[in-house]
Amino acid sequence: MVIVYLTESYEMKPFDCGDADLNGFLLNDAKLYAEKKLAYTYILEDDDRNIVAYYSLLNDKISKRDASNATWRKVKKLFPHRKHFNSYPAIKIGRFAVSKAYNGQGIGSELMNQIKQSLVENGNYSAFRFLTVDAYLTAIPFYEKNGFKLLLSDDANEHTRLMYFDMMEL
Numbered sequence: 001m002v003i004v005y006l007t008e009s010y011e012m013k014p015f016d017c018g019d020a021d022l023n024g025f026l027l028n029d030a031k032l033y034a035e036k037k038l039a040y041t042y043i044l045e046d047d048d049r050n051i052v053a054y055y056s057l058l059n060d061k062i063s064k065r066d067a068s069n070a071t072w073r074k075v076k077k078l079f080p081h082r083k084h085f086n087s088y089p090a091i092k093i094g095r096f097a098v099s100k101a102y103n104g105q106g107i108g109s110e111l112m113n114q115i116k117q118s119l120v121e122n123g124n125y126s127a128f129r130f131l132t133v134d135a136y137l138t139a140i141p142f143y144e145k146n147g148f149k150l151l152l153s154d155d156a157n158e159h160t161r162l163m164y165f166d167m168m169e170l
């Protein structure tokens with residue numbers, strides 16, 4: 001399997017992860033997001049060049065106002081007192097999906113490890129401390145298994161929860 005960076009010339013192939021929004025983003029929006037510098041998309045292909053999974057990345061931050069008091073106290077403890085800010089830099093995993101054909105085989109976790117690793121290897125240009133994701137409620141166990149924590153346990157948005165991963169845990 002190989003990870004391919006999505007460019008304008010990428011020949012899109014069918015993809016179904018079981019979620020219409022995530023399918024639609026890849027098929028209809030991902031190239032435009034790249035062109036407009038809103039998010040960059042990466043595609044995991046199998047040996048026959050079928051799309052196994054994809055993810056999108058963009059810059060982000062975690063903010064005090066998005067966290068519960070208890071969680072923000074934990075976040076602040078990661079930094080010396082004189083570096084207690086109201087927000088910290090992050091990279092957001094804007095989209096993350098594994099094809100139904102490959103679901104539940106450990107590919108999502110393996111891909112998440114590769115994302116973390118490649119961000120460590122290529123992350124010296126601009127600092128970020130956290131990964132963030134707006135996790136579907138059904139996917140929270142997946143992210144928890146991959147080291148993400150909830151910033152706020154009762155986000156107003158009913159479909160997703162904001163989660164974060166501390167890159168210093170690697």
Ligand SMILES: CC(C)(COP(=O)(O)OP(=O)(O)OC[C@H]1O[C@@H](n2cnc3c(N)ncnc32)[C@H](O)[C@@H]1OP(=O)(O)O)[C@@H](O)C(=O)NCCC(=O)NCCS
Pocket residue numbers: 017018019022095096097098099102103104105106107108109110133134135136138139140141142143145
């Ligand atoms: C959530 C998703 C990315 C997980 O990818 P995956 O390759 O199936 O995950 P893994 O095989 O590495 O499984 C790791 C853990 O994820 C969870 N998980 C697995 N399949 C899942 C599913 N369909 N839905 C939610 N969680 C799931 C389980 O807790 C699993 O742990 P276990 O192996 O101990 O049971 C994938 O199921 C998917 O793309 N679902 C549809 C789109 C989606 O929800 N994307 C996340 C948007 S925030």
